[in-house]
Amino acid sequence: MQPPLRIGAVSYLNTKPLVHGLRERLGHRATLSFNLPSRLADDLHQGKLDVALIPSIEYLGDPSYQIVSNAVIACRGPVWSVRLLSRVPAQEIRRLALDEGSRTSAALVQVLLWEMYQRRPEIVPLRIDQSPERVDADAVLMIGDRAMHPPPRYYREIWDLGDRWCRHCELPFVFALWIARSGIDASEAEVAELSQILQASRDQGIASLEQIAEREAASHGLTKEDLHRYFAENLHYTLGPGEKNGLAEFDRRARSLDLIPHHAPPSTKP
Incomplete structure (x- = not known):
């Protein structure tokens, strides 16, 4: 069997x-x-x-x-559970913390920042167990359940990335x-x-x-x-x-920014 x-x-x-x-x-x-x-x-x-x-x-x-x-x-519009929270205007973001949970959203926010503001910020990790309040960054990308309950502090801008993409590209x-x-x-x-x-x-x-x-x-x-x-x-x-x-x-937009992962073949497979 x-x-x-x-x-x-x-x-x-x-x-x-x-x-x-x-x-x-x-x-x-x-x-x-x-x-x-x-x-x-x-x-x-x-x-x-x-x-x-x-x-x-x-x-x-x-x-x-x-x-x-x-x-x-x-999504075909606002997704709620994928958000960029910025302490500065988006066009001034220099340092961006990316939630380690999802690589798609990490690439998506970089595509949008580049196409809308020609920004390629320095990237730092936001660990699953790390509070967004404690990360040294101008903005944080949060996904999943914790993005639906953002921390209670002032943010200059909050983006729903689903909504931003759908408005920017007119596609799901x-x-x-x-x-x-x-x-x-x-x-x-x-x-x-x-x-x-x-x-x-x-x-x-x-x-x-x-x-x-x-x-x-x-x-x-x-x-x-x-x-x-x-x-x-x-x-x-x-x-x-x-x-x-x-x-x-x-695919086209992320590839143009070299954001598509390039995996080496695994050394062993069952």
């Missing part, structure tokens, strides 16, 4: 509709684990995972990767996709079956947004109504023609 596929999903709140009922649908076909987007990308590249929901920029950086589902994390933005690495121990039929499972889980999640919001809201410091609105209005979960065009445009 073939070993079960190793699947990794993002641990953030925005993933809940994508993984609703997924573990049960997978059954014995696969194991499911959760982690930060950047760490999932590393594990997929190193062969520790077979399929993962990874930042879109990581997919763009490896031509051997295969999209295995049209279930994605995207794709943050993460389900990707399979090359050489996985699965047939085409098994990959096709997995694709159907991932899409069915997404569809079930979208049909259950009120239930998910009621279950998750209090533990994330949100009202059920706010969380339902976030799922239903801020996020988009299908890779359609507009999302594909937005992904291609992001």
Whole structure:
């Protein structure tokens, strides 16, 4: 018997509709684990995972990767959970702290700062366990759950990066996709079956947004109504023609600034 596929999903709140009922649908076909987007990308590249929901920029950086589902994390306007918080006017940012959780948003903010203000600030890390208040930077990029509750201090500008991109480019933005690495121990039929499972889980999640919001809201410091609105209005979960065009445009713009990762082949793979 073939070993079960190793699947990794993002641990953030925005993933809940994508993984609703997924573990049960997978059954014995696969194991499911959760982690930060950047760490999932590393594990997929190193062969520790077979399929993962990874930042879109990581997919763009490896031509051997295969999209295995049209279930994605995207937006067509304000996204709420990806924010730039600046203590100075954006055109004066010299030092930018980037949340280590997602590489797509890190590239996106650099694309926007360059195209809007011709700024290429010095980059410093913002660790997951580090308070934005304590980082020595003019501005910080925050993503995921903590971006929805920015620290209580004065900021000169706050950008919603989804809204900025969609207004600037007039295209949707794709943050993460389900990707399979090359050489996985699965047939085409098994990959096709997995694709159907991932899409069915997404569809079930979208049909259950009120239930998910009621279950998750209090533990994330949100009202059920706010969380339902976030799922239903801020996020988009299908890779359609507009999302594909937005992904291609992001690829072009990020590549022009040399922001697409260049991975060396892993030394070993299972």
